[in-house]
Amino acid sequence: MEILKSELGQAALDSGKMIGTAMIISLIVGGALGLVLYLTSNKLFFKNNLANSFAGFVINIIRSLPFIILLVLLLPITKTIVGSDIGPEAATVPITIAAIAFFARLSEGAFNEVDSGVIEAAISSGASLRLILFDVLIVEAFPSLIRAITVNLVSLIGYSAMAGIVGGGGIGDLAIRYGYYRYETGVMIVTVLILLVLVQAIQITGDALATKLSRK
Structure with a gap:
């Protein structure tokens, strides 16, 4: 268990950085893209089949690729952006x-x-359009958005764990380096338990919050 004492803290910090950065950016950019997809598909707003199809096509390409393949494909871009293709900063890009x-x-x-x-x-x-979007649409969709954020966060935990396969750092990397390659079963068990507890806590909290908001 000396491995856990010496490296678990840093691994948790690396995972937190990857997940936190990706979560914030995905909520802003992904949320905006989701709004664009909605507005360009709805006749009440700016229905535009061409714009909607193009945005949907790009999104579907990314989503159709297994994450580990996407991670490898983006290595050149990752290296250009952060100057390296290993480590938590590099893993944050594909995540x-x-x-x-x-x-x-x-x-x-x-x-x-x-x-509708x-x-x-x-x-x-x-x-006004601003009033409709922010005081009606987003407010009405908020419970569902909370559930979406919960699912997104749980997925990010899985992505960050898989990033360990290519030396992305974090808890996943710790599990692979010691639990898998060096047969440290204790390390593998502890890291899996941490991920299980974390995912359950996030899911329960998100579901409870969404349910509470739905009743208001």
Whole structure:
């Protein structure tokens, strides 16, 4: 267990950096893309089949690739951006790109769940586009967005663990280097338990928050 004492803290910090950075960027960029997909597919706003199809096509390409393949394919781009193709900073690039595409679809689905009658009523009342988007659409979609954020965060934990295969650092890297290659079963068990507890805590919290907001 000396390995855990000496390296678990740094591994957890590396995982936190990867997940945190990717989460923030994916919420902003992926959420915006999801909104664009919704607006360009809805006749009440800016229906544009060409723009919607193009954005959807790019997102679907990213989502269709298994993460480990995407990670390898993006190595040249990663090296250009961060100056290295190993380590947590390098792993953050493909993790973020995968998360953006994933959350874009999740947020699009959340917006599509909003009752069109509510949107039509807001438009009929003469509300501005900004008011409709931020005070009606996003507010109505918020419980579903919370669930989408929860799913996205859980996926990011999985992505960060897989990044350890190419030396991305973090808890996944610790499990692979010691638990798999060096047959340190104790390290593997502890890292798996940490990931299980973390995912369960996130899922329970996200579900509870979404349910609470849905009742208001």
